[in-house]
Amino acid sequence: MKKLNSLILAGVLAGLLVFIPLGGCSEKEEAPIGVAVEFNAHAACAYIARDKGWFEEEGLKLTAYESYVTGTALAAALARGDIEVAYICLVPAINAYVNARVPIKIIAGMHKYGYGLVVNPDKIKNVRDLEKPDIRIGCVQEGGAVDVILHKTIDKYHLDKNKVLNNVQRMNPPKQVLAIKMGQLDAAFLPEHWATMTEELGFKMLLTSQDIWPEMQGSILVVKADLIRDHPEIVQKLVKVSQRATDWANHHPNEAAEVMARQLQATDEEIFPAETREIAAKLEITPEVLLRSMARLEYSTAIDPKVVQETIDYIAELGYIKERIRTEDILDLRYLRNE
């Protein structure tokens, strides 16, 4: 028995010695990448590039293309190591970098703005009504970009922080839309396209992120530092594809809206729980809605380090990150500047 065990162990070790170098070699040649996006209009360039097959055109091999309902969920996936490339809101990316020490770099922007405060016009006439005790406000969990918008709103309009925060119910955007449909929320801070969707349900856009934070950076493109180190060519290609898709979306808004409608509607059933599928089916994500929604964003790969630092400072103040980092630590715009 002892002899057999020794033989088996030797065989396993030999196998490892053979296969590990081989595995390393094949990684260098093919370099597949896992991509994750947020399930909303922010990730338009990614959805468009996928729809048009531009990733494959550039020779990029996608092992996975996953969508997450919130930036924070995506950030957790980044922290777990499931993916190498993410189209994600700035704030959760910074959280992942600082709090979970995920080794990522921001290589390009995706859009500015793209968030809003929608309200029931019968119950809320102005932003100060958010303080009323019977008002129910929806918002994503702390750590999300929309939560930062919420705090910015409180700061800018000098609202009573405790009163407003007491009214907040934390839930992800599709749940908020459902809750609005069922009359369980009076206001909601939402990312696009969800914010514009609520207009179909009778809500009104009270404030957009342009009103609240004029220079706000929306989503960005991040990659794992290892990818930059081992496959800079892939990183370059990613920036190229994103730029191409962004330009196309800006020049073909109607077609872009159609592509988004198709992409977002297709995965609808996976997002909504079964019992709300009927309701969800009634919430059509039509090209018209997306056109209106996408018009509220400014799609651009440009990214201002100053704005990024402002964001870092602000969320450090909010206590989301334990330490203030410098933008140089997290930004790597070499590939963007090469364009």
Place this chain on the structure above:
Amino acid sequence: MNKLKPGWGILPIAIFLALWEIVARLGLIPGHFFFPPFSAVVQEFYRLVANGVLGHNFLSSLIRVLIGFCAGSIAGLAVGIVMGWKDIINRALHPIVSLLYPIPALGWLPLLMLWIGINEMLPITLIFICSFFPVLYNTITGIRNVDKDYIQVARTLGASDIKILATVVLPLALPNIFTGLRLEAGMAWRVIIAAEMVAIPTGIGALLMKAESLIRIDIIIVCLIVLSVMCLSFEKFFEYLEAKLTTKWR
């Protein structure tokens, strides 16, 4: 074999904490799991206590647990006494109880979210349910397990049914009742966390969600430690109470 000195119980914990600190500091946990050292968790604990965040959330959870648990236990006790004592009522209600009892407390959550909505009553109601059924069951069992001879003796000594229930049956059923209370005291804390994780703005569960969303594993661990301590404390409390009331004669 000599009994180990009381201090020896701390030793495994001390070793565990030391290992944790070493492993985390040396980054021995594979790849992507960011794992803060124990000292970072302790630091964060003090910070959360100092800025009042932990205290405020803990108090919210505590109040909900106390209200839900007390209400559920009292109701369970009351119904359990009636069902345990009166056979006809037991036979009438037992089938319904048997159907409802196995439903895990968290299974009620989606229904309660629709019926009650997301407010203070949601976690309290969930704790109520989670406490009610086990206490009910254990009360019924405790009462029905009391040897009928004790009841007969009390009758010959002139006691009425109510008197027998109060002075003989209930005291003898206490061990069973305490078992129910002890189990559910800890369970209540496990359930409240889950209830608070569903869009409730305050409480340890809400703090956990916030920490998860911010990928603050140190805060998550602080919350888990608080949870563990509270579960244990509540269970120990009932253990102590049971010992005080029943050790003399059991």
Place this chain on the structure above:
Amino acid sequence: MPSIELRNICKYVCRDVNLKISDKELLVLLGPNGAGKTTLLNIIAGLTEYGGSVLFDGVPVDKVPASKREVGYLFQDLVLFPHLDVAANIAYGLRVKKQPESEVEARVHELLQIMKIKHLSSRYPKHLSGGEKQRVALARALALSPKVLLLDEPLNSLDVQTSKYLRMELKQLQKELGITTIYVTHDLTEAEEIADRIAIIQHGCMEQVGSPGEVFFYPQNERVSDFIGAPNILNCDYCHSLGQGLLEVNCGGLPIVIPDDGNTVQRIALFPRDIYISETKPPGPEVNRFKGTITSIKSADDAVRLEVMVESKKLLAEMPHHIFEDMDLAVGKEVFLILKLRRIRAY
């Protein structure tokens, strides 16, 4: 204290049971397990429904609930309340009746003295010995000064010494208090020692009621005789004192020496197990030794029973199997019988 009468009692195994117990009497209800003894006690206490009637002093108490019948009941397993200490157990009935606390304490104190268990008053039942528990249970049963006392095999879990001692104490106490008492047991010796009268019950039927001597020496039927151990009963023709505490009686030609208690003897009885058989002539004085012939041998589970004809008298002897197997006994063989002097009972 009332007399008790049971009329046509029907419950479980008991069918048409009739029984009268006199005022202040200690009646022993004797019978094997499952005979219906405890059932009858429960009926008298009012703890179970029944057919027929129970009367105290000629007044039916069938509609009176158990809590109001003023019956003190000492249960078979004593059933002390485990969550109450000794004093609280004894005081239970008094507190139920809402007696003033000072009176309760006084009564408890009195009973602790009577039962000689004052040192146990704050102990819990789990820390009591069998004998101590029995005293506490009795004190509790007597606390409310009941009119009737029911004792259900109260000594069966005790060792022989303690049982014997407590038995006599019980008898004495009953006489002092003058409470009409029914004592249940399956032990004949116990019954004989304490009963004023014995009622033998088997399979729910009252077989015989009488004084211990009557029941033992004049069993009404074979069932009673078998139950009491099928003793050899011999009529005595005459007796004369031998001095030194001995009496010689003549039972149909058999001169038998028995202890002399000063009374005239009409009958003697001796259990089969107290008759020894020897194949050879036993040594020692020729007292209570007889020659006889084995007329039948019956093997039972517990022993071998041999019928031996001595003179014209048939005597039943009994021996364990292993003793029988070591001997060479057969029907028709001549053997010697030794009657144990001290085990012979006289009536």
